[in-house]
Amino acid sequence: xxxxxxxxxxxxxxxxxxxxxxxxxxxxxxxxxxxxxxxxxxxxxxxxxxxxxxxxxxxxxxxxxxxxxxxxxxxxxxxxxxxxxxxxxxxxxxxxxxxxxxxxxxxxxxxxxxxxxxxxxxxxxxxxxxxxxxxxxxxxxxxxxxxxxxxxxxxxxxxxxxxxxxxxxxxxxxxxxxxxxxxxxxxxxxxxxxxxxxxxxxxxxxxxxxxxxxxxxxxxxxxxxxxxxxxxxxxxxxxxxxxxxxxxxxxxxxxxxxxxxxxxxxxxxxxxxxxxxxxxxxxxxxxxxxxxxxxxxxxxxxxxxxxxxxxxxxxxxxxxxxxxxxxxxxxxxxxxxxxxxxxxxxxxxxxxxxxxxxxxxxxxxxxxxxx
Numbered sequence: 208x209x210x211x212x213x214x215x216x217x218x219x220x221x222x223x224x225x226x227x228x229x230x231x232x233x234x235x236x237x238x239x240x241x242x243x244x245x246x247x248x249x250x251x252x253x254x255x256x257x258x259x260x261x262x263x264x265x266x267x268x269x270x271x272x273x274x275x276x277x278x279x280x281x282x283x284x285x286x287x288x289x290x291x292x293x294x295x296x297x298x299x300x301x302x303x304x305x306x307x308x309x310x311x312x313x314x315x316x317x318x319x320x321x322x323x324x325x326x327x328x329x330x331x332x333x334x335x336x337x338x339x340x341x342x343x344x345x346x347x348x349x350x351x352x353x354x355x356x357x358x359x360x361x362x363x364x365x366x367x368x369x370x371x372x373x374x375x376x377x378x379x380x381x382x383x384x385x386x387x388x389x390x391x392x393x394x395x396x397x398x399x400x401x402x403x404x405x406x407x408x409x410x411x412x413x414x415x416x417x418x419x420x421x422x423x424x425x426x427x428x429x430x431x432x433x434x435x436x437x438x439x440x441x442x443x444x445x446x447x448x449x450x451x452x453x454x455x456x457x458x459x460x461x462x463x464x465x466x467x468x469x470x471x472x473x474x475x476x477x478x479x480x481x482x483x484x485x486x487x488x489x490x491x492x493x494x495x496x497x498x499x500x501x502x503x504x505x506x507x508x509x510x511x512x513x514x515x516x517x518x519x520x521x522x523x524x525x526x527x528x529x530x531x532x533x534x535x536x537x538x539x540x541x542x543x544x545x546x547x548x549x550x551x552x553x554x555x556x557x558x559x560x561x562x563x564x565x566x567x568x569x570x571x572x573x574x575x576x577x578x
Contacts, residue, residue, distance in 0.1 A: 210453035216254040218448040223258025236262035238428035245563040268292035294318035307331035307340035316361035329366030334388035374413035375436040440549035450539035468513030487518040491566035503545035
């Protein structure tokens with residue numbers, strides 16, 4: 208194949224085991240939304256469960272049903288409350304649902320009636336992210352609506368949860384403020400009669416750096432793939448699972464003063480060998496990577512020469528005698544000197560999640576298992 212994103216499933220298993228060891232007695236939810244952060248949801252889920260994950264997390268009901276269709280029966284939570292989702296199918300499939308408004312609780316309760324079985328709901332409190340979930344003013348009404356639906360046999364309030372805004376910024380005062388707000392939300396719900404099985408607020412960054420945020424379970428997304436939005440990326444005891452690599456489609460020798468790629472934003476300063484790599488921004492290689500020495504071949508890194516195109520980009524190899532068909536690594540775990548997704552992110556002013564999730568469907572994911 209001309210390119211592949213190789214996923215080291217053993218790394219995912221090892222990452223989950225390492226996180227689980229650090230958060231015990233708390234449980235680990237492995238978040239495999241968005242196609243397992245671009246790594247492949249089904250193989251990532253299985254690898255995470257082998258590492259000791261107790262739960263799986265996705266966003267859409269469709270994602271959850273795909274896991275169930277693959278024979279994955281682990282506890283599973285849809286993290287976003289979306290009215291258009293097929294909640295009845297989720298309930299029938301034993302999938303937990305998030306509810307952060309009275310309307311969503313009512314929708315889930317109605318779906319449970321259609322499904323003929325109670326829905327398991329995790330009530331979400333907005334403790335400061337100002338995204339999904341109930342504000343402090345709305346929370347009592349959401350709790351009451353859920354308890355009334357529970358009394359009618361339509362739902363079981365299985366969890367209470369929230370999400371941090373800035374846990375990847377050590378010392379950010381919002382973390383403590385959100386922990387206080389979450390504890391107040393939990394206490395209100397429990398006094399009202401909720402007996403949650405799990406309380407959870409910690410994402411990857413908080414699971415690693417904020418022990419008091421771990422409660423009964425931590426939700427780890429990027430961390431299971433060896434990635435993090437913490438300054439400098441993930442700690443060394445987590446291993447990046449993805450290696451993105453491709454083979455040169457063509458090489459050519461050009462004279463000094465040769466303009467390269469669209470608009471000739473790069474011009475060779477000496478006679479040089481140019482290599483054409485068949486990946487572009489349609490495949491997830493950021494257009495802004497122009498000029499950065501981020502690709503690895505023949506034991507060193509080389510600059511991207513000129514504009515990244517939709518399907519390809521050019522590398523200036525100088526006088527290195529490269530040939531068509533040779534392998535080039537864009538990012539990997541860094542074992543041999545190749546850039547990591549974290550290094551790409553730092554160079555381009557984004558986060559590693561953006562890169563791995565942005566890989567296009569034309570790039571096959573391989574993992575060494577039978578496909």
